[in-house]
Amino acid sequence: MQKLKAVVVGVGYLGKEHARIYSELSDVELVALVDLDWEKVSKWGHRYHAQPLQSLEGLPSGIDLASVAVPTVDHFKVAEFLLDRGIHVLVEKPIAQRVEQAAALIQKAQQKGLILQVGHIERYNPAFQALQKILTSPRFIECHRLSPFPERGTDVGVVLDLMIHDIDVILQLTPSPLREIRAVGVPVLSAFEDIANARLEFENGCIANLTTSRVSVERMRKVRVFQEDAYISLDYLRQEGKIYHKENGKISWKNIKFEKAEPLKLEIASFMDCVRHAKNPLVSGEHGKMALEVAMEVLKEIKNEKLRMKN
Numbered sequence: 001m002q003k004l005k006a007v008v009v010g011v012g013y014l015g016k017e018h019a020r021i022y023s024e025l026s027d028v029e030l031v032a033l034v035d036l037d038w039e040k041v042s043k044w045g046h047r048y049h050a051q052p053l054q055s056l057e058g059l060p061s062g063i064d065l066a067s068v069a070v071p072t073v074d075h076f077k078v079a080e081f082l083l084d085r086g087i088h089v090l091v092e093k094p095i096a097q098r099v100e101q102a103a104a105l106i107q108k109a110q111q112k113g114l115i116l117q118v119g120h121i122e123r124y125n126p127a128f129q130a131l132q133k134i135l136t137s138p139r140f141i142e143c144h145r146l147s148p149f150p151e152r153g154t155d156v157g158v159v160l161d162l163m164i165h166d167i168d169v170i171l172q173l174t175p176s177p178l179r180e181i182r183a184v185g186v187p188v189l190s191a192f193e194d195i196a197n198a199r200l201e202f203e204n205g206c207i208a209n210l211t212t213s214r215v216s217v218e219r220m221r222k223v224r225v226f227q228e229d230a231y232i233s234l235d236y237l238r239q240e241g242k243i244y245h246k247e248n249g250k251i252s253w254k255n256i257k258f259e260k261a262e263p264l265k266l267e268i269a270s271f272m273d274c275v276r277h278a279k280n281p282l283v284s285g286e287h288g289k290m291a292l293e294v295a296m297e298v299l300k301e302i303k304n305e306k307l308r309m310k311n
Contacts, residue, residue: 003027004064004272007087009034009056009078011044013150014092015069021268022067023048028272031060056081063087065115065275067268071155076101083108083116090271092119093168094160094295095288102292106285115274117281118288120168122221124266127234127241128169130258131225134243138173140226141208146216149189154214157192159185159298163212167198167298168283168291169223176204178294183301188215198298232256 008019022030032051035041045052065088076096095118096102109116143166180201185193200208221236231244241256274281
């Protein structure tokens with residue numbers, strides 16, 4: 001089987017992990033790394049035996065696929081450039097900075113017959129995949145995603161940086177139109193909201209409550225789902241889960257069993273499989289656009305709430 005040829009654009013906090021994984025997989029050749037920071041791209045290029053480049057214009061021919069891990073503000077122009085070159089794209093979340101940009105990328109990928117996958121990594125987390133198998137009709141979903149302030153750049157607020165992961169997950173767990181969104185958010189260490197809470201109410205009656213912070217002293221990525229016959233609790237970081245049932249007037253629980261694995265490696269392997277066999281990705285451009293649309297509505301509500309507080 002001929003090896004696929006890959007490139008990673010952006011080798012910062014997450015991009016260097018994409019590069020590591022491509023270098024570890026046997027059926028792909030990591031051809032090049034691209035980053036404006038010459039010192040950084042040289043370092044990782046040397047480590048993973050890939051050509052370091054400071055510009056997309058210098059990409060060699062014959063590239064099959066690319067991971068895009070640049071700042072959010074550059075997602076659109078980088079992904080568009082690669083798609084125009086006939087290269088399949090895995091773009092980190094959010095798919096783009098604006099909904100119309102997301103729509104343009106989806107259209108371009110469709111026109112050229114290329115894979116456009118979005119890096120909503122929790123969908124590849126074995127904990128989430130185990131959850132999907134036991135859910136029936138969620139009535140209340142609670143998500144907590146907390147982290148210390150990032151050393152990487154913060155070109156967007158916590159909604160597009162972190163909360164969008166949970167928005168994507170909730171949209172998959174609740175196949176019902178949204179009825180109402182309420183949200184609040186405050187800046188702490190950046191010019192954007194660093195802490196945010198959103199309440200999503202769906203037409204089928206399900207309610208989701210999302211709390212996200214990037215100024216926490218601890219790391220937490222948890223989701224709790226309540227349905228009529230059970231309560232399920234998942235820890236994405238530890239890849240652990242429990243399911244609680246009511247039996248004879250008492251609450252009993254058991255561990256949810258699944259095999260642990262690195263979600264990013266599963267995500268990239270899935271992307272490569274879609275490229276090789278022309279499959280639809282688990283997280284498509286459309287999924288990325290849906291999550292972005294809801295995230296933008298959350299940001300709109302945060303802005304509206306601030307105006308109401310002033311008045």
